[in-house]
Amino acid sequence: MQTSPSTQIVNVGGFDIGGPHFTVIAGPCSIESRDQFLQTALGVKASGAHILRGGIWKMRTSTRDFQGLGTDSFNLIKEVCQQTGLSLISEVTDIRQIEEIYDLVGGFQVGARNMHNYSLLKELGMQKKPVLLKRGFAALINEWIKASEYITKGGNPNVILCERGIRTFETATRNTLDLNAVVYAKQNSPLPVIVDPSHAVGISSLVPQLAYAAAAAGADGIIVEVHPRPSEALSDGMQALTLADFDTMMKKLSRILTAVDRPLHKGTLYAN
Ligand code: PEP
Ligand code: MN
Secondary structure: OOOOOOOOOEEEOOEEEOOOOEEEEEEOOEOOOHHHHHHHHHHHHHOOOOEEEOEOOOOOOOOOOOOOOHHHHHHHHHHHHHHHOOEEEEEOOOHHHHHHHOOOOOEEEEOHHHOOOHHHHHHHHOOOOOEEEEOOOOOOHHHHHHHHHHHHOOOOOOEEEEEOOEOOOOOOOOOEOOHHHHHHHHHHOOOOEEEOHHHHHOOHHHHHHHHHHHHHHOOOEEEEEEOOOHHHOOOOHHHOEOHHHHHHHHHHHHHHHHHOOOOEOOOOOOOO
């Protein structure tokens, strides 16, 4: 088991990702409304999350599905980040969006569908802000690691690798969490590696178990989808934890992390 810190430590919103402590990023799949985003942010913070997630522009399989609030969410993001003190990580799907949200976010996310978008990666390599690079759902581990080098070699060392499940022959779950990739990437890349159990499994009741497995396997953190009312979510409601489920998960996660000598960051409710 590899639980040692990464060579490259990436600071987002005051929290070192890849250092001795475990990082929890949580929030909704998409930013939908003031009520939904503020309630989620306050709730996940109270349960010990360190960084907020939330999609501004959503890459949906169908054009008929909710595409995100886009620029209409900007004032809301400012308000919620200011009120909670949490930093936001949000996905960019186009190089023009980098500048648009630069001052609103603590880090950029590259989604699974864009892992091979090398012009986007190169542009992010010219920025100073951290980049969370999701693994493509059909990408080899080494393709993912090589993709990260488009950012690091461009001059931005602040990259976090994120395993979010790959497509296999299995259909019972949305994807298959590849824990091999987590331990392999930890040993073969200098970058921190986190796990997205939400997109990996796609079923909310299974998300906590995969989060615990990620923690035990030596991941540097997790990114988890949470919604105050998952049945009303405009995207990925099936995999969203309720605020109560997130709170329960955080308590157990904290105990598992103590057992593997990788405590949650200090300054959060359940940190040890
Ligand atoms: C997301 O984080 O909401 C998302 C779209 O993830 P992925 O790119 O892993 O599908
Ligand atoms: Mn999602």
